[in-house]
Amino acid sequence: MLETPPDGILLVDKPQGISSHRVVSIARRRLGLKKVGHAGTLDPMATGLLLLGIGPSTRLLTHLVGLDKTYTATVRLGVSTDSDDADGTPTAAVGTAAADVSDAAVERAVAEQRGVIDQVPSTVSAIKVDGRRAYDLARKGETVELRSRRVTVSQFDVTARTDATAVVDGAEVTVVDLDVVVTCSSGTYVRALARDVGAALGTGAHLVALRRTRVGPFDVDDAIDLEDDAVDVRGALARPADVARRLFTSVTLDAASAKDLTDGKRVAAEHPDSDGPVAAIAAEDDRLVGLVSVRRGLLRVITNFPAPAADRPQAGSRA
Incomplete structure (x- = not known):
């Protein structure tokens, strides 16, 4: 077998x-x-x-x-880097001693980054500029100017703060580490959120830790x-049908309809109209047959999913 x-x-x-x-x-x-x-x-x-x-x-x-994605992160106020995170090279270490980094001031700076915002991505990012990755250009010393993009930050909360010191290029500077939780739309750079909070406070900032805890x-x-x-x-492995059910509404098909949909035919089904996607599931083996749109009771294929290879007839085989 x-x-x-x-x-x-x-x-x-x-x-x-x-x-x-x-x-x-x-x-x-x-x-x-x-x-x-x-x-x-x-x-x-x-x-x-x-x-x-x-x-x-x-x-x-x-x-x-x-x-949408959720992250936990640690933002260090007082030091900036060329990548906006701990993997980069420090570009400024002004510290926090001469700035207002009270809880109230921090909250004001963080609040400016909540909601629908226009964010300029970090220079050291994978975004392409004239067909080349921004991080490749930046590492070669070329000037990189990235356009802002509209993103949504539905949660940006400070959960803890630590006042400390850090050594940068042999010098000791005062810093504040902020533990934060961020929930945001796809395409949001948490590094850029840290950078912009630091800019608002006049201290500079970068990420020293980042963990993605949820995707959808x-x-x-x-x-x-x-x-x-x-x-x-x-x-x-999470089964395709189970994943599709968590993302979309679904419609169940009998064996004949599942085969017709696999063959690219339009299939009748009782389901409200939808531009898609709707997950079409075969009742016989609980298999994801395809993602479809629904118009006037007809399913139209957006993406087909092939039957497992072991279930397909082999070349030269007889029924």
């Missing part, structure tokens, strides 16, 4: 110090499969939830990338350590 190739969404708790691309490489090795992608990068400094699409489920990634309905508490060889990676 043929083994069904791995297919699903994998929740990974990315450790500090490795890139998202490296996580993808580890998943490919452990699953013996090349078709692996991710839904939104995490910087090497950051830890936390990274969603991987495995096999045919890579087709779901485009619907995961745009989900998915939580880091359900993620695996991909580097732990004792973890059953295949067994940790």
Whole structure:
């Protein structure tokens, strides 16, 4: 009997110090499969939830990338870096001694970053400028000017503060570390939030810690350590149908309708009109057949999901 190739969404708790691309490489090795992608990068400094699409489920990634995200982070006031995080080189260390960094002043600066804002991304980012990554240009000493983008910060709360000192280039400076929780739309740079809070306070700032705890309905508490060889990676895969149900409304199809939809035909179903996506689920085996739109009781395919390879007729086989 043929083994069904791995297919699903994998929740990974990315450790500090490795890139998202490296996580993808580890998943490919452990699953013996090349078709692996991710839904939104995490910087090497950051830890936390990274969603991987495995096999045919890579087709779901485009619907995961745009989900809201929640982070915990630590913002250090008093020191700026060229990357706006701890991996960068300090560019200014003015400290906090001569600035108003009272709780009230900090809250005012943080409040300016809540809601719908126009944010200029960090210079050391993966955004492309004339076909080249901004971080490549910045590291070569070229001037990088990025346009602002509209993002939504629905939560930006300070949960704790620590007054301390830090050594920068051999000199001791006063700093304030702010532990924060941020919930934001896709495309928001938490590093840039830290930078802009520091600018508002006149102290400069950068991130010293960042952890992604949630992506849409998915939580880091359900993620695996991909580097732990004792973890059953295949067994940790979330089934495509289960993931689709968490993201969209669904419609159940009988075997004949599921086959017709797979063949690209329009299928009749009782479901309110929707531009999509709606998850079409086969009743027979609880399989995600496709993502569809619904118009006047007809399902129209947006994205099809193939049946598992082990279930397909092999070349030269007879029914």
